[in-house]
Amino acid sequence: MNRAGIPIEEYVCSGHSACPGCGALLVLRYVLKVLGKNTIVTSPACCFTAIAGMFPDTCMEVPLLYNAFETTAASASGIEAALKIKGKKDNTHVVAFAGDGGTADIGLQAISGALEDGHNIIYVCYDNEAYMNTGIQSSSLTPMGATTTTNPIGKEAGWKITPKKNMMDILVAHNIKYAATVNPSYPIDFVKKVEKAKATKGFSYIHAYSVCPTGWRYQPELGLEMGRLATETGAFPLYEVENGKYNITYKKKTKNVLEYYKLQGRFRHLSEDFINDVQAYIDQEWQKLILKEECSKK
Amino acid sequence: MKNNQKYSSVEDLPEASVASVSTVYIKTGSWRVYRPEIDKEKCIKCFICWRCCPDISIGIDEEGYPKINYDYCKGCGICSHECPNEAIKMKREGK
C-alpha cells in the first residue's frame, strides 16, 4: 500500500542517531520500502555504521551485515553466493549500502570485481560528497569548488579544483544491467528506479544524492529544496542506464549552478570566475548526457 | 528495554556483536531545538511530511491527519519547509 506515492511499510525504525535532516537515512528508508522484508543489507564503515546504533541496538528491521571499508561489494556477493547455495536467493534481495568514499574510492576495486563476476545484488551509494563520518574530508565524489577539512581554505585557495568522478559511466563501462541516479527530492522517480533494480537479474547500481547539512553547512530544513536545486541546475542529473541505454528522467535543467551553490557554506568562498568554470563543466556534462541519450535511441 | 539492560555480564553476551534491540527506546526528541506543529485547519492530509521525515517520526492520527511523534522528532524542519499548504510551523522549544 502506498501513501503520498511511496510504500507505507518501514524497515528502518526511529531512535537512530543520524543528524537532523540526514539524507542518507531517507535514501535507505526509501530503498527498503521498495525492496521489502526479504532483504539483507551489508554496509561498510560509513555514517551508517554510527547511525544504525551501537550494540546491542539497531534501527534495522531487516538483517544487516557490517563489513570493512573497502569490502561492500565483496561482502554483498558473499551473501548472495551463500543464499544461492542454500536455495534462498530467488526470494531475497541483497543490498550493498555504502557512502561515496566507500564506493568511489576505497571500495571501487571490489565493485568492479563483483559487477564483472555477475552477482545479483543492488549496490546503493549514498553520496553525501565527502567522508562525513570521519569529519568532512574530501572524497573523489566531492564536487568542484567545495571546501572540506582536507581541502581547507587558506591563503592560497585550497578548495577542491577537480570535478566529481563519474561513477555511473565507470559502471556503465562494465556493461551493467541497470544503473540509475536517484534523489529523495523526487521520491516517485526514486521508487520507480529502485523497483527496476529490484526486477533486474544481475548487478544493479543506484547512485543516491544524499544531503548532509552538517558537512555542507546549510539549514537542515532546506534538505529537499537543496536536492531539487541540485537536479534543476544539472549538478546532480537524474537518469538511468538500462542495458547500455541512457534515459534522462528529469530533463528541465533550468537553473544556474550559483543558485544551488550559494545556499551552502562549503561553496561560500568561491569567486564568480570559479563558479563560471563550474557552470561550464556542468553544461558540458549535461550536453554529453543528452548525446548519450540520443545515441541510445539510435 | 534499556540498552544496557539486555546483558549484565560477559556470560550473557553472544559470541559476536550481534545487535537485536530496537532503537525505538532511544528518544531522540531530546535533540530538538525547534518543534514542528501541525495546524489541522490548514492540513490537506497529503502526507508529504510523513514521506520526507528522516526520523520516521510522523504517523497518522484517528482522524487521518499526520501526527508528529515528539519522542523521536529531531526538529530538522524539512516537514515544515516541504508542506505545500504551510500547515506546519516551527516553534522554539520551551517558548
Place this chain on the structure above:
Amino acid sequence: MVKKIMTGNLAAAWGAKISRAEVIAAYPITPQTIIVEKLAKFISDGELNAEYLRVESEHSAMAACIATSQTGARTFTATSSQGLALMHEMLHWASGARTPIVMANVNRALAPPWNIWADHTDMMSQRDTGWIQFYAESNQEVLDTIINCYKLCEDRAIQLPAMVGLDAFYLSHTSEIVDIPDQDIADKFLPPYKAFYPLDVEHPLSVGSLAMPHQWYSEFRYKIYKSMEKVIPKLNKIEKEFNKEFGRNYTGSLDLYQVEDAEIILVAVGTVAGTVKDTVDYLRSKGLKVGVIRLRLFRPFPSEELIKALKNASFVGVLDRSFSFGNEGQIFSELKASLYQTNRDPLIKDFIVGIGGRDITTDTVKKIYENCQKCLKNKKIDQEIEWTNIKV
C-alpha cells in the same frame, strides 16, 4: 577409502571437497593456484555442490568469505604470502566476527626481493589476528587437518577461523600417497554447518555492530581469549574421534619424536621436521640422545604441552623458518617466554633456517646438532641467534 598420489595443493582441495565446503572465494597466487583450480574444476564437473566466487583480490576473497560464513554457508579459501598479507585486515575481522572459515595457506616468503619459495614469514606475521594456525608436515596431514579444522572451528565453544599452512613446493608441489576419506564417514564425522547468528530475513539481526569502550568491546575480545583456551583440549578430542573413524593418529598440538630421554631437543615447524626426524634417526644410531618436537599448532601456542615435552631436556635448539626483525625467531621468543613460567632452565638457542626456500638438508641439521652438543658441553651458548648457512 581411496588412495591417490597427489600434491599438497590437491590434498588441500580434496580436504575442502570432503568437508563439503559450500562457498569458495579465492584469488590466485603462486604456489597456491592448483588448490583453487582444482576446486573450480570439482564445481564445474558437478562433483562439489558449491559456489565459486572469482573475486578481484585476496582482500575481497576474505571479505566475501566472512559474508558467506555469516550467511550460513561452510566457507573455504586458499592463499599464500603476499595474498595473506593483503588479507590482514580481514583476518582480524573474521575472528572478531567469529566466522569458522578454514583456509589453506601455502607458506611462501614475502617480497622484496621476489621469492616464491617456502618460509613461514607470511603466517607468523598473522600471529595476532585471532586465527588458529596449523602447520602441516605431509600432504595427508593437509587433507585431514582441513576436515578436523571445520569440526573444531564450527564448535559452539570455539567459533574461530583456522589456517592450515603447507610449505611451498615441499608440500604444495610434491606428490605423496594420500588416503581420501570415504565421503559417507566424513559426512557423519562432520555434520552440515549451522551458523549460530545467520543473516536470516525471518530473524533480522545487525551483525558486527559498534561496541563502545564502556560497554562490551573488551568482553567480546575476552570471549575470543576464552575460546582460544579451549582449542587444544577440543582438538585432542576431535583427533581421537578422527582416529576411530579414519584410522590415522594425530597428536594434537605437538608431534613428539624420540623426546622421552633426549638430552638435546630440536623444535621445528612444517616440512623441515621430516628432515630433522631423519637426522635424529641417524644420530640415534650413533647412540646420541636427541629428539624433535614438531609444532603442529602455533596459535594457540601450546605452552603447557611444550613445557611437559621438554621436561628432561638439557638443551633446546629452535629452528625458525621466519624472523621478527629487531628481535628473534618467533617460535624461539614464544618458547622462551613459556619456559620463564617454570623452574626449568634448559639452554636454548635459535637457528634461523630455510629463509626464502633455502634448502635444509640432513647436513644442515647435523651441523645444528653438533653446535648444540658443543654449547651443552660448554654449559653456555655461543650466540643466542644463528642465521644458518649464510654465505660469509
